[in-house]
Structures are given as C-alpha cells and as structure tokens.
Amino acid sequence: MAAETSSFLTATGAASCYDVAIAVGDLAQELGLLEQPAVVNPLTTAEYPLPAQRPSYSLLDCSSTRWVLELPAVPWRQALRRLLEA
Numbered sequence: 001m002a003a004e005t006s007s008f009l010t011a012t013g014a015a016s017c018y019d020v021a022i023a024v025g026d027l028a029q030e031l032g033l034l035e036q037p038a039v040v041n042p043l044t045t046a047e048y049p050l051p052a053q054r055p056s057y058s059l060l061d062c063s064s065t066r067w068v069l070e071l072p073a074v075p076w077r078q079a080l081r082r083l084l085e086a
Contacts, residue, residue, distance in 0.1 A: 011076035014059055018042040023077055027084050 015023070018040060025037025045056050066073060074082075 011062070011079035012073045013076045015076055016042075020076075020080070023080055024084070027077075027081050031081075031084055033084065 021040045022037070025034065025040065028034040029037050045054050063073075065071075
C-alpha cells in the first residue's frame with residue numbers, strides 16, 4: 001500500500017479539501033465501499049477559524065518530490081481510486 005499512498009500524496013492537479021471529500025464519497029460508493037456518500041458542505045477559509053492565518057487559496061507543489069522519488073505524474077482522482085482499491 002505504500003506505493004499507492006505515495007502516488008496519492010504526489011498526485012497532480014488541484015483540489016480543495018471539499019473536492020477530495022466529495023471524490024472519496026463518490027469513488028467509495030462506486031467501488032462498493034459505501035452505500036451512500038456523506039453530505040459534505042463546502043465552506044470558506046473565513047468560515048473555518050484557526051489560530052494561524054491561512055491564505056484563501058494555496059496549492060502544494062509536489063513536483064520535486066515526484067522527481068526525487070521517480071514517481072509518475074498521476075492525476076489525483078486516479079491516484080485516489082488506486083488508494084481506495086488497495
């Protein structure tokens with residue numbers, strides 16, 4: 001499972017926490033892991049107060065990690081599916 005996890009952590013594409021939560025539910029239902037996905041309500045950074053200030057939009061660039069680990073560039077939904085199938 002380590003390879004599947006590494007692939008997800010270094011996957012390509014942009015996704016918010018909301019996007020990932022929706023995709024987990026949809027893919028888990030499709031794979032028979034859930035009967036029905038949970039209801040997920042999106043919220044803004046301002047609606048989720050944390051002690052430290054957070055940017056309203058940011059992305060993590062994992063291209064250097066992929067290069068060092070010699071991992072292929074896999075779209076995040078594809079990597080998530082592989083992880084859920086493992």
